[in-house]
Amino acid sequence: MRLTICFAVTLLIAGCGDEKPAEPTHQDSQKSVMPDATAVSVTNGQAIYVQSCLLCHQHDGGGVPDMQPPLVDSAIAGGDADVLIDLVLRGIGGKPPSLPASGKYAMVMPGVPQLTDQQIADLLTYIRQEYVQAGPISPVEVAAVRAKLE
Amino acid sequence: MLATTTILAATMLGCQPAGDAEISVPDGFTATVIHEGVGPARHMVVRDNGDVYVALRQRTDDGGIACLRDADKDGTYETIEYAGRVQGTGIALHGNWLYFGEDFRIVRFELPEDSLTPVGDPELIVSGFAEEGQHAAKSIDVGDDGRLYINCGAPANACQVQMRTPGSPGMDPCPILEYAGGIWVYDANKPRQQHTRDGVRYATGLRNCVAIDQKGDAVYAVMHGRDQLDSLFPQLFTPQQNADLPAEEMFRLEEGDNGGWPYTYYDGGRDERMLAPEYGGDGKTPAEKGKYTEPIQAFPAHWAPNAILMYGGEQFPEWYRGGAFVAFHGSWNRAPEPQAGYNVTFTPFKGGKPSGDYEVFADGFAGSDEIRSPRQAAHRPMGLAQGPDGSLFICDSVKGTIWRITYTGGDE
Numbered sequence: 001m002r003l004t005i006c007f008a009v010t011l012l013i014a015g016c017g018d019e020k021p022a023e024p025t026h027q028d029s030q031k032s033v034m035p036d037a038t039a040v041s042v043t044n045g046q047a048i049y050v051q052s053c054l055l056c057h058q059h060d061g062g063g064v065p066d067m068q069p070p071l072v073d074s075a076i077a078g079g080d081a082d083v084l085i086d087l088v089l090r091g092i093g094g095k096p097p098s099l100p101a102s103g104k105y106a107m108v109m110p111g112v113p114q115l116t117d118q119q120i121a122d123l124l125t126y127i128r129q130e131y132v133q134a135g136p137i138s139p140v141e142v143a144a145v146r147a148k149l150e
Numbered sequence: 151m152l153a154t155t156t157i158l159a160a161t162m163l164g165c166q167p168a169g170d171a172e173i174s175v176p177d178g179f180t181a182t183v184i185h186e187g188v189g190p191a192r193h194m195v196v197r198d199n200g201d202v203y204v205a206l207r208q209r210t211d212d213g214g215i216a217c218l219r220d221a222d223k224d225g226t227y228e229t230i231e232y233a234g235r236v237q238g239t240g241i242a243l244h245g246n247w248l249y250f251g252e253d254f255r256i257v258r259f260e261l262p263e264d265s266l267t268p269v270g271d272p273e274l275i276v277s278g279f280a281e282e283g284q285h286a287a288k289s290i291d292v293g294d295d296g297r298l299y300i301n302c303g304a305p306a307n308a309c310q311v312q313m314r315t316p317g318s319p320g321m322d323p324c325p326i327l328e329y330a331g332g333i334w335v336y337d338a339n340k341p342r343q344q345h346t347r348d349g350v351r352y353a354t355g356l357r358n359c360v361a362i363d364q365k366g367d368a369v370y371a372v373m374h375g376r377d378q379l380d381s382l383f384p385q386l387f388t389p390q391q392n393a394d395l396p397a398e399e400m401f402r403l404e405e406g407d408n409g410g411w412p413y414t415y416y417d418g419g420r421d422e423r424m425l426a427p428e429y430g431g432d433g434k435t436p437a438e439k440g441k442y443t444e445p446i447q448a449f450p451a452h453w454a455p456n457a458i459l460m461y462g463g464e465q466f467p468e469w470y471r472g473g474a475f476v477a478f479h480g481s482w483n484r485a486p487e488p489q490a491g492y493n494v495t496f497t498p499f500k501g502g503k504p505s506g507d508y509e510v511f512a513d514g515f516a517g518s519d520e521i522r523s524p525r526q527a528a529h530r531p532m533g534l535a536q537g538p539d540g541s542l543f544i545c546d547s548v549k550g551t552i553w554r555i556t557y558t559g560g561d562e
């Protein structure tokens with residue numbers, strides 16, 4: 001997994017405004033850049049995104065009109081960490097969500113509580129860096145929210 | 151067979167040609183844009199006098215029904231008005247009534263003879279639908295028998311215990327089928343009916359049939375098949391298999407039929423109904439033979455059939471008469487493969503069943519050869535209707551562009 005870090009960093013530099021960003025390949029590798037903790041988290045989180053989130057929120061985080069909301073510039077994705085963690089753990093909860101400004105989205109997002117605290121932290125750190133330019137989320141924060149829900 | 155036709159919009163309504171998506175239709179046909187964009191269109195109908203009515207997903211300040219008229223019958227729809235404090239998918243005509251299917255209620259408006267717009271307040275016909283999101287769009291049809299048919303999509307993918315959760319088993323029996331996942335039929339003229347108390351479950355085991363058309367003694371329907379086979383059961387299905395499975399099934403439904411959702415899905419490659427992984431399937435085990443209604447045609451996976459029109463006109467050549475046009479909204483869930491659909495197909499029929507494979511009738515709506523996400527599509531085919539002269543109308547959900555397809559090829 002560490003070998004894919006530079007690819008993730010390249011994605012971040014390129015930004016998310018492209019209409020057709022390259023699909024994650026996890027094959028690029030360079031050893032000249034030393035990863036920091038966030039970069040590792042972003043790389044791991046991207047793999048989780050591909051597995052658990054991409055189908056609905058799409059390869060570029062843009063969502064699907066009327067179906068799934070975009071993550072790009074999402075106030076929820078870039079907002080309060082505890083709210084975001086709760087959303088990922090429990091999902092939308094079976095009610096049709098009414099989101100401001102953009103109307104209703106038909107799909108109801110499931111929670112992914114089966115992911116570990118570290119995996120959810122990585123996933124959200126990736127989403128926040130890639131799509132809303134917000135700060136990372138730590139496993140400690142995830143664990144705290146999970147404990148409150150249990 | 152397909153030839154690009156010029157969209158003749160420049161002289162109409164002062165609109166510019168679509169440009170970003172010239173659609174192609176078969177030789178002998180002409181596609182004409184009659185309106186560049188009425189708004190976020192869903193289904194449409196055409197009245198006997200030629201007036202066009204389009205249901206909008208989000209209503210304008212003036213209303214959620216776009217009403218268009220070509221008063222001098224020159225092919226130019228000079229007049230457009232919006233009416234009705236409603237928004238949704240379903241729309242149907244029956245006598246001097248215009249029926250409208252919102253997500254959680256069906257209403258009707260009086261539509262006096264010669265009036266372009268419906269008048270008065272909506273009259274509630276059916277309410278009490280579960281407000282659960284997912285597949286809530288209520289497509290409707292008042293059938294040849296005068297009854298009101300309603301698609302009640304299942305608020306689920308595959309009726310799992312834990313919704314869309316990897317490995318979660320399916321509920322057995324699936325309780326959703328008591329109130330959704332089927333087509334219900336109601337008295338079209340009786341107000342304030344309650345779902346399910348006052349209706350009859352006409353057919354069940356249908357995940358979501360946005361495309362329905364009642365003709366003769368059957369409902370022709372095309373179903374949105376389930377998705378996420380690979381992400382929910384990665385040990386059984388690859389992403390490539392998810393892109394190709396399951397088929398979108400076309401049914402000829404009679405009362406009491408069962409399309410097999412959520413217990414089964416249809417594998418178009420094997421041409422066989424399979425046991426769903428939520429119910430013990432493994433991608434190789436067929437469903438119990440004879441238990442469920444077989445599709446009369448299998449379309450590629452995830453194309454999203456959003457309208458079906460059994461062609462009853464005489465303008466089109468003999469090949470098309472009695473056959474089925476299907477509007478495919480286009481997929482969003484084939485990643486990592488490119489998205490697909492975004493076209494209108496035609497299936498020839500004889501004796502109430504397909505007499506041949508489907509063919510792409512109208513294409514090019516998306517405006518690009520490769521679509522990775524639906525947001526890239528310039529247009530997404532959504533609604534179909536037949537005009538009194540046998541013309542075919544197509545509307546799209548992105549801008550609400552409306553095309554009229556006429557046969558101009560001369561004698562057969």
